[in-house]
Amino acid sequence: xxxxxxxxxxxxxxxxxxxxxxxxxxxxxxxxxxxxxxxxxxxxxxxxxxxxxxxxxxxxxxxxxxxxxxxxxxxxxxxxxxxxxxxxxxxxxxxxxxxxxxxxxxxxxxxxxxxxxxxxxxxxxxxxxxxxxxxxxxxxxxxxxxxxxxxxxxxxxxxxxxxxxxxxxxxxxxxxxxxxxxxxxxxxxxxxxxxxxxxxxxxxxxxxxxxxxxxxxxxxxxxxxxxxxxxxxxxxxxxxxxxxxxxxxxxxxxxxxxxxxxxxxxxxxxxxxxxxxxxxxxxxxxxxxxxxxxxxxxxxxxxxxxxxxxxxxxxxxxxxxxxxxxxxxxxxxxxxxxxxxxxxxxxxxxxxxxxxxxxxxxxxxxxxxxxxxxxxxxxxxxxxxxxxxxxxxxxxxxxxxxxxxxxxxxxxxxxxxxxxxxxxxxxxxxxxxxxxxxxxxxxxxxxxxxxx
Amino acid sequence: xxxxxxxxxxxxxxxxxxxxxxxxxxxxxxxxxxxxxxxxxxxxxxxxxxxxxxxxxxxxxxxxxxxxxxxxxxxxxxxxxxxxxxxxxxxxxxxxxxxxxxxxxxxxxxxxxxxxxxxxxxxxxxxxxxxxxxxxxxxxxxxxxxxxxxxxxxxxxxxxxxxxxxxxxxxxxxxxxxxxxxxxxxxxxxxxxxxxxxxxxxxxxxxxxxxxxxxxxxxxxxxxxxxxxxxxxxxxxxxxxxxxxxxxxxxxxxxxxxxxxxxx
Numbered sequence: 005x006x007x008x009x010x011x012x013x014x015x016x017x018x019x020x021x022x023x024x025x026x027x028x029x030x031x032x033x034x035x036x037x038x039x040x041x042x043x044x045x046x047x048x049x050x051x052x053x054x055x056x057x058x059x060x061x062x063x064x065x066x067x068x069x070x071x072x073x074x075x076x077x078x079x080x081x082x083x084x085x086x087x088x089x090x091x092x093x094x095x096x097x098x099x100x101x102x103x104x105x106x107x108x109x110x111x112x113x114x115x116x117x118x119x120x121x122x123x124x125x126x127x128x129x130x131x132x133x134x135x136x137x138x139x140x141x142x143x144x145x146x147x148x149x150x151x152x153x154x155x156x157x158x159x160x161x162x163x164x165x166x167x168x169x170x171x172x173x174x175x176x177x178x179x180x181x182x183x184x185x186x187x188x189x190x191x192x193x194x195x196x197x198x199x200x201x202x203x204x205x206x207x208x209x210x211x212x213x214x215x216x217x218x219x220x221x222x223x224x225x226x227x228x229x230x231x232x233x234x235x236x237x238x239x240x241x242x243x244x245x246x247x248x249x250x251x252x253x254x255x256x257x258x259x260x261x262x263x264x265x266x267x268x269x270x271x272x273x274x275x276x277x278x279x280x281x282x283x284x285x286x287x288x289x290x291x292x293x294x295x296x297x298x299x300x301x302x303x304x305x306x307x308x309x310x311x312x313x314x315x316x317x318x319x320x321x322x323x324x325x326x327x328x329x330x331x332x333x334x335x336x337x338x339x340x341x342x343x344x345x346x347x348x349x350x351x352x353x354x355x356x357x358x359x360x361x362x363x364x365x366x367x368x369x370x371x372x373x374x375x376x377x378x379x380x381x382x383x384x385x386x387x388x389x390x391x392x393x394x395x396x397x398x399x400x401x402x403x404x405x406x407x408x409x410x411x412x413x414x415x416x417x418x419x420x421x422x423x424x425x426x427x428x429x430x431x432x433x434x435x436x437x438x439x440x441x442x443x444x445x446x447x448x449x450x451x452x453x454x455x456x
Numbered sequence: 457x458x459x460x461x462x463x464x465x466x467x468x469x470x471x472x473x474x475x476x477x478x479x480x481x482x483x484x485x486x487x488x489x490x491x492x493x494x495x496x497x498x499x500x501x502x503x504x505x506x507x508x509x510x511x512x513x514x515x516x517x518x519x520x521x522x523x524x525x526x527x528x529x530x531x532x533x534x535x536x537x538x539x540x541x542x543x544x545x546x547x548x549x550x551x552x553x554x555x556x557x558x559x560x561x562x563x564x565x566x567x568x569x570x571x572x573x574x575x576x577x578x579x580x581x582x583x584x585x586x587x588x589x590x591x592x593x594x595x596x597x598x599x600x601x602x603x604x605x606x607x608x609x610x611x612x613x614x615x616x617x618x619x620x621x622x623x624x625x626x627x628x629x630x631x632x633x634x635x636x637x638x639x640x641x642x643x644x645x646x647x648x649x650x651x652x653x654x655x656x657x658x659x660x661x662x663x664x665x666x667x668x669x670x671x672x673x674x675x676x677x678x679x680x681x682x683x684x685x686x687x688x689x690x691x692x693x694x695x696x697x698x699x700x701x702x703x704x705x706x707x708x709x710x711x712x713x714x715x716x717x718x719x720x
Contacts, residue, residue: 009604020592355588358549359649360577361605362570449549453588 005365014372021345025377028334028341032381033388035334036429039327040389041396043425044415046320051416053312056239059150059232062305066280066291067120068108069301070097098299099274108280111294113287116144118248120277123256127169127244128222129177129190136173136244137260138192140251144281151245153229156186162249166228167192170240174230175408185227192223192244194256221255233410241409328428335432338377342370342440346447353444354452363445370441371434378433382426390417495522496656496689497546502555504541504713515541517713518555523706525656528683528690530700533710539693542710543661546691547580548572559657577606581650583679585662587642589634589649595621596630599648606653613652620648624678640671647678658682660692664699676700 005013018025057063098104100119108117121140126133145151146158151168159166174182177190201217208214225246233240258276259265280295282288285306292302346353353366393415401411504516516538523529533539544550545557548564549572557564562575576582589598596617603613621627624644634642643663650658660679664672676692680703683690692700697707709716 005605006607006609009607009610013604016592351588352590355584355590356601356605357573358547358576358582358584358588359602359605360573360653362573364570365573365605450544453584453586 005361005368010365010368010372011376014369014376017345017349017369017373018376021348024341024344028337028377029381029384031334031337032331032377032429032433033334033385035327035331036382036385036425037389037392038330039324039425039428040386040417040421041392041415042323042327043320043421044389044393044417046316046323047418047421048414048416049319050313050316051418052238052413053309053316055234057305057309060239061148061150061281062309063285064115064282065305066282066288066295067303067305068100068278068280068295069276069303070100070274072301100276100278100300101274105275105278108278108295111291113282113284113291114280115147115283116142116281118142118279119252119275120279121246121248121251121258123194123251123254123258124260125195125244125256126193127173127177127190128193129185129188130179132176132178133193134173134176135242136169136192137242138167138194138244138246138251138256140246140248142248142281150232152232154232155183156227156229159228159247162247164226164228164247165224165250166226166247168229168231168245169227170233170243170410171230172233172240172408172410173244174227176241182230186230187227189224189226192225194221194223194254195219196221196255196257219255223254238412331429331432334381335378335436338374338433339436339439341377342374342437343443345373346370346440346444349444350447350452350455353447354449354455357447357449358453366447367441367445370444371437374433374437374440375430378429378431378436379426381433382429385429386422386425393417496525496527496560497521497523498556498558499545500556502542502545502552502557504538504545504550505553514713516545516552519714520555521708521715523689523691525689526683526687528680528703528705529692530697530704530707531691531693531710532695532697532700532707534695537710538713539710540661541713543659543691543693546657547582547659548575577602577653579655579657581653581655581658583643583646583650583658583660583663585665587634587639587646587666589642589645591634594631594633595626595637595645595648598634598645599630599652602649602653616652617648620652621645623651623682624648638671639667640674643667643671643675644678647675647682651682656689658688658690660690662694663692664694664696672696672699676703679703 102119105117105119108114118140121138123138125136125138127136141151143159143162151158153168154171156168158168171182174185177185179185195218198217198219202209205214205217209216231240231245280291282291288304288306292304295302356366397412397414400414404410404412499519499521502516502519503514505512505514507513519538519542531539531542541550545552545564546559548562548567551565555565559575559579562579564572564575567575589595590601593601596614599620600613600617603616608616618627618630621630624647626641626644626648629637629641629645634645637645643666647663658679663675663679667675676699679690679692682688683703692704694700697709700707
């Protein structure tokens with residue numbers, strides 16, 4: 005039998021039992037829609053993370069520390085192989101001083117080397133305040149597109165008392181039109197420890213009776229520019245960018261949690277970490293080698309991201325398994341429908357065999373019917389899943405918008421996901437059709453012709 | 457593997473391939489090359505027994521028969537006499553328990569299921585008491601179904617199916633479904649379906665069993681005209697010898713699985 009005739013015959017047969025075929029299709033649609041929604045959510049999380057990683061050119065970034073990095077340990081933890089050796093590394097630590105960091109810039113393939121300056125602060129304007137994370141960047145970052153302001157200008161000097169932020173930050177500060185904030189002076193509040201107060205309060209702090217005495221510094225800062233929002237949908241919510249020299253001279257504490265303090269060697273001198281931006285990813289092995297030869301510890305963001313991708317993979321697998329179970333239930337529905345079709349059409353199968361149909365033709369006919377249920381259900385299910393994800397995304401983004409947060413692509417549907425889901429739907433539907441198809445092929449024509 | 461063994465394996469592969477090729481191609485022609493005195497159908501000591509629980513029931517016992525090409529043969533007998541079993545054996549829908557069965561160049565009984573299907577496609581047109589049309593298909597689609605199964609191109613099969621329906625006088629009813637046709641019309645559609653592949657052998661199992669006597673005799677006359685005008689071999693199994701008496705070249709009566717009488 006020709007393949008086109010097989011398809012036509014299979015479609016005719018499915019149309020004969022419209023209600024049953026439709027109910028089976030709905031089952032497949034729900035299964036496929038569930039699989040698409042769950043997997044596109046996983047892909048969305050990964051997509052957003054990758055987008056930020058790429059826009060900040062983190063694949064070109066290295067973090068240099070005097071002692072083994074806490075980030076290194078986190079990534080080791082993620083792969084379930086904690087490097088306990090590094091905890092007891094007794095190599096003399098090399099202090100990360102300004103002069104040492106300056107030498108990194110001379111290594112071939114290094115675009116910029118600068119001390120890691122990152123600290124908590126509070127942004128205040130028009131009576132509102134937001135907790136933020138301040139990150140300092142060198143002037144060389146003016147070349148990275150993610151730092152090109154969409155409104156305003158990049159810093160003119162490393163000592164500029166200026167900052168850059170995402171438009172969403174401005175909106176959350178109450179500026180419905182973020183562009184109006186550019187050029188204005190706002191307050192960046194930092195904190196430092198009140199040493200005398202600390203001594204007085206020490207006994208009470210030890211027993212948890214009082215808060216740590218802090219000095220609040222209200223720094224006046226000009227908004228130099230607004231950064232592109234699409235490249236940093238998540239980090240843009242908390243991140244404020246300052247030029248390196250200005251950030252360094254600010255009164256501040258440079259840790260976010262006690263873990264930061266605990267990881268630091270009490271006797272260590274110099275900066276906690278330095279950051280090195282490579283001019284090209286290929287420079288990575290050479291630069292790393294030269295830095296490690298100096299007794300420094302190098303953590304690459306690219307390696308960390310690779311570890312994170314493993315976590316994404318685990319998450320994708322977990323979501324995929326849940327979705328696949330839904331599809332599997334639908335597949336049982338297909339098998340059931342096909343079994344009923346074979347039973348109902350026993351006589352017809354007998355007739356087809358009597359007039360020259362062979363076992364292979366009948367087997368293929370039922371497999372094609374089953375496959376059509378899978379593919380049509382798959383295509384419609386993709387449509388349904390797309391609709392569900394758009395609806396959820398619309399609802400979530402509407403809620404986020406009310407809070408000044410930019411639109412997020414919660415669900416990401418790449419082409420490979422569509423192809424993979426359609427192939428899976430086809431594969432499992434064919435699997436579901438095997439048993440009914442074999443049963444149809446093995447029907448004895450004489451017995452079938454005698455059946456009512 | 458030693459070279460001698462390898463040659464042996466290769467040789468047996470070549471031999472088996474050649475045997476397969478010769479078998480496949482020896483049965484390619486739809487109409488067998490008839491030689492004088494060579495019967496078209498030959499049954500030699502055919503028996504067919506069925507297991508019914510612990511007991512074995514013989515439907516046919518040591519039946520021998522030859523039928524020439526172009527003969528119109530009626531097989532009569534009461535229910536359970538073995539008529540339908542014989543017809544099923546001739547259509548390769550069933551296999552004999554023992555004996556040899558030859559139709560044209562085909563030796564039935566040892567065929568693989570796929571070869572049986574091919575034999576039915578190329579050699580046999582079947583007509584049933586219950587008409588056995590597919591209810592969801594139009595008359596034209598029902599008639600074209602054997603050609604669909606044979607992989608014939610759609611334009612060719614449409615032409616052939618219309619031609620076949622025209623031969624049974626139902627061209628104008630080709631777009632009707634079986635439920636919209638009378639019993640006699642349905643049986644004529646079934647005859648058109650049996651003829652559409654132009655098979656040399658037409659097997660009819662109680663073709664008038666579900667029809668009134670007038671319509672039944674019309675159907676028998678139609679089968680007779682097909683036999684006379686197209687030179688096809690027709691074998692009709694019936695309860696009613698009087699229906700076919702005027703048309704059949706031979707009437708064979710089966711009783712308890714053996715032939716008891718033959719006339720003409």
